[in-house]
Amino acid sequence: MTINVGDTIPNATLNHYKDGxxxxxxxxxxxxxxxxxxxVPGAFTPTCSAKHLPGYVEHFAEFKSKGVDVGCIAVNDAFVMAAWxxxxHTPDGLLMLAxxxxxxxxxxxxxMDASAFGMGVRSKRFALYAVDGVVKALHIEAPGEFKVSSAEAMLAAIG
Known part of the structure; x- marks a missing residue:
């Protein structure tokens, strides 16, 4: 079942790289x-590297000025996320989550199953906005698209 607006982010443990x-x-x-x-479906992949992450890097200060933290997540390991x-050139504070x-x-x-592309099970491209762990906005991309999960779309969604 897909998470929806109004749902609480489930409890899970992720990884990131900081001194290991x-x-x-x-x-x-x-x-x-x-x-x-x-x-993003994967670090170092074309749309993710050319558009998705760069948009959040470019607009990071705008999110912070609104009191909003930003995290990027992919089905990759912490070493890959740190290298990406x-x-x-992600700013300090933009969490690169594995x-x-x-x-x-x-x-x-x-x-999503990206096995046909040799990538195994990955995450769909999406963006969500949560306040105190409750989802307030959720933008899930259609396969092969990059529109609703951009930094600009999320800035508009949070006002």
Whole structure:
């Protein structure tokens, strides 16, 4: 079942790289905070590297000025996410989150089977806005599209 507006972000443990691989719980990411979390099918992939992550890098200060934290997540490991973040010049504070086995994508009901492309199970491209762990906006892309999960679309959604 897919997560919906009004639902609470499920409890899960993700990873990120900070002085080594560190576990981070979704409560730590979302509790008591305003957060935009956007998901990409894979680090270093064409649309993700040319448009999706760069838009959030470009508009990061605007999110922060609204008191909103930003996280990027993919079904990749923490080392890959850290390397991609470095390659894309992500600002300090933009969380590069690893959902290595796709468990969080499955909890959200937003996994997709990309086996036909040699990528296994991945996450759909989406963005959500949550306040204190409750989803206030959810934008899920149609397969092969990049429109509703952009930084600009999420800035418009949060006002």
């Amino acid at each position: 691989v560190q576990a981070i719980n979704t409560d730590e990411i979302f509790k008591g905070k305003k957060v935009v979390l956007f998901s 973040g470095k390659d894309q 959902d290595g086995n796709g468990a969080f994508a499955k909890l959200l009901g937003l996994e």
